[in-house]
Amino acid sequence: GATLFTWAGDSPGDWFGFSVGGAGDVDGDGHADLIVGAPSDDDNGANCGAGGFGAGGLAVDNIYPTITLGLSVALQSDGKIVVGGQTAGKMSATRFCADGVLDAGGHCGPGFGLGGRVSLSAVDGRANATRVQADGRILLVGVDNNGGNYDWVLARLCPSGNLDNGANCGGPGFGGGGMVTSNWGFGNDEAFDAALQADGKIVAVGWVGNYAAIDIGVARYCPDGRLDNGVNCGAAGFGSGGRRQTNFAYTDDPRTVSLQPDGKIIVAGAANGSFLMARYQGGPVDLDGDGV
Numbered sequence: 001g002a003t004l005f006t007w008a009g010d011s012p013g014d015w016f017g018f019s020v021g022g023a024g025d026v027d028g029d030g031h032a033d034l035i036v037g038a039p040s041d042d043d044n045g046a047n048c049g050a051g052g053f054g055a056g057g058l059a060v061d062n063i064y065p066t067i068t069l070g071l072s073v074a075l076q077s078d079g080k081i082v083v084g085g086q087t088a089g090k091m092s093a094t095r096f097c098a099d100g101v102l103d104a105g106g107h108c109g110p111g112f113g114l115g116g117r118v119s120l121s122a123v124d125g126r127a128n129a130t131r132v133q134a135d136g137r138i139l140l141v142g143v144d145n146n147g148g149n150y151d152w153v154l155a156r157l158c159p160s161g162n163l164d165n166g167a168n169c170g171g172p173g174f175g176g177g178g179m180v181t182s183n184w185g186f187g188n189d190e191a192f193d194a195a196l197q198a199d200g201k202i203v204a205v206g207w208v209g210n211y212a213a214i215d216i217g218v219a220r221y222c223p224d225g226r227l228d229n230g231v232n233c234g235a236a237g238f239g240s241g242g243r244r245q246t247n248f249a250y251t252d253d254p255r256t257v258s259l260q261p262d263g264k265i266i267v268a269g270a271a272n273g274s275f276l277m278a279r280y281q282g283g284p285v286d287l288d289g290d291g292v
Contacts, residue, residue, distance in 0.1 A: 052099065052100075053099055053100040054099070054100030054101075055100075058100075059096055059100035059101075059102075061083075061094050061096075061102060061116075061117070066087060066088045067086075067087075067088065067089075068085065068086070068087045068088075068092070068094075069085040069086045069087075069126065070083045070084075070085045070094070071084060071085040071086065071126060071127060071128055071142075072084040072085065072127055072128060072129045072130040073130060074130040074131055074132045074138070075132070076132050076136070077132075077136075078098070079097075079098030080095055080096065080097060080098060080103060080108065080109075081095065081096045081098070081100075082094070082095050082130055082132060082138055083095075083096070083130070084127030084128075084129065084130035084140050084142075085126060085127055086125070086126035086127070087117070087119050088119065089124050089125070090119045090120055090121070090124075090125055091119075091120045091125035091126055091127050091140060091142055091144065091153065091155060092117065092118060092119045092120065092127065093112075093113070093117070093118045093127065093130065093138065093140055093157065093161070094112075094116060094117045094118075095112035095113070095116055095117075095161070096116070097109075102115065102116035102117075103116045104116040110160065111160075111161075112159075112160065112161040113160075113161030113162075114161075118157060118161045120140075120155055120163075120179070124144070124145035124150075125142060125143055125144035125145065125153060126142045126143060127140035127141065127142040127155075128141060128142040128143070128190070128191065128192045128193065128206075129141040129142070129191070129192060129193045129194050131194055131195075131196055133196060133200075134196075136158075136159040137156055137157065137158060137159065137164055137169065137174075138156065138157040138158075138159070139154065139155070139156050139157075139194060139196070139202065140153075140154070140155045140156075140157070141153075141154050141191045141192075141193065141194040141204055142190070142191060142192075143189070143190040143191060143206075144181065146181070146183065149187055149188045149189075149209070150188040150189060150190055151181050151182060151183045151184075151189050152181065152182040152183075152184070152189050152190065152191040152204065152206055152217075152219070153179060153180070153181055153182075153191070154174075154175070154179070154180040154182075154191070154194070154202070154204065154221065154225065155174075155178060155179045155180075156174035156175075156178055156179075156225070157178070162178075163177060163178025163179065164178045165177045165178045172223075172224045173224065173225075174224060174225040175224075175225035175226075176225075180221065180225040182219060182227075182243075184208040184209065184217055184243070184245065186208070186209045186210050186211055187209025187210070187211065188209045189206065189207065189208045189209055189217065190206050190207055191204050191205065191206035191217075192205060192206045192207075192254065192255050192256070193205050193206070193254075193255060193256045193257045194257065195257045195258060195259045195265070197259065197263070197282075199223075200222075200223035201220055201221065201222060201223060201228060201233065202220065202221040202223075203218065203219070203220050203221075203257055203259065203265055204218070204219050204220075204221065204257070205217065205218050205219075205254050205255075205256070205257040205267050206254060207252060207253055207254060208245055210245070210247065213247065213250050213251065213252075214250075214251045214252055214253065215245050215246060215247045215252050216245070216246045216247070216248065216252045216254045216267060216269070216276075216278065217243065217244075217245055217254075218239070218243070218244045218245075218246070218254075218257070218265065218267060218280055219238075219239075219242055219243040219244075220238035220239070220242055220243075221242070226242075227241060227242030227243065228242045229241045229242040230242075238282075244280065246278065248271045248276060248278070249271035249272040249274075249276075250272055251271070251272055251273075252269070252270075252271050252276065253269045253270040253271070253276075254267050254268070254269035254276070254278075255268065255269040255270075256268050256269065259282075260279075262282075263281075263282030264279055264280065264281060264282055265279065265280040265281075265282060266278075266279050267279075267280065
């Protein structure tokens with residue numbers, strides 16, 4: 001019950017301590033460090049040193065008159081920031097240097113995509129989640145219109161912004177030309193989040209159409225984008241053919257996924273407007289470990 005440490009924010013009302021997260025050993029002193037959130041702090045040059053971020057703590061990528069939405073964000077190990085979302089109706093990604101300048105090349109390295117931006121060939125698509133792999137490749141997870149309805153889409157980019165098609169940044173590549181589409185078969189589907197396993201496999205979660213209802217969809221992909229069906233990348237596999245569809249209520253709306261240290265998969269969202277959380281085994285799916 002004793003107070004061990006007390007820290008103060010930059011100024012009254014900055015909400016210092018609103019959130020706390022582990023950051024690993026950032027300064028290399030052999031001790032784990034913490035990131036403490038202060039959402040009401042104006043993180044400009046005067047508050048955080050000569051470098052600052054953007055203009056007065058704000059970085060804006062304005063491609064007028066194109067409508068651009070930033071829907072997800074991920075931080076690279078070098079401090080660069082990748083924002084996934086939608087540009088002109090297409091799945092897109094934009095990368096900023098650590099100081100908030102668009103990573104167009106020259107300012108903080110060779111650059112990313114075209115002028116710091118990548119827009120994929122999806123029609124009416126968007127990236128709801130952005131993840132950076134340990135090797136620097138960037139995973140975008142979201143949705144695309146196949147001309148009749150909406151499907152899950154996973155796209156993987158090389159650190160340069162080129163699609164990971166097997167030639168642009170080595171290795172077997174990802175899916176067909178750097179993209180994977182999953183159609184669950186009964187109407188509109190949309191992926192909202194993904195988690196990266198230590199072995200390179202990708203766990204994605206979203207909702208899937210079930211005629212008039214909407215169910216939870218969980219899928220696990222091999223590092224090359226194929227479904228983890230027990231043949232493509234190991235004997236265990238996941239669910240049925242690499243996927244598991246679960247119905248809890250008439251309208252299930254899973255939004256986020258996280259992995260436990262033992263490999264179990266936690267999915268959270270809503271079911272008919274109420275809070276929903278489900279746990280899946282990392283291998284053949286067993287909800288909440290009940291043996292069924």
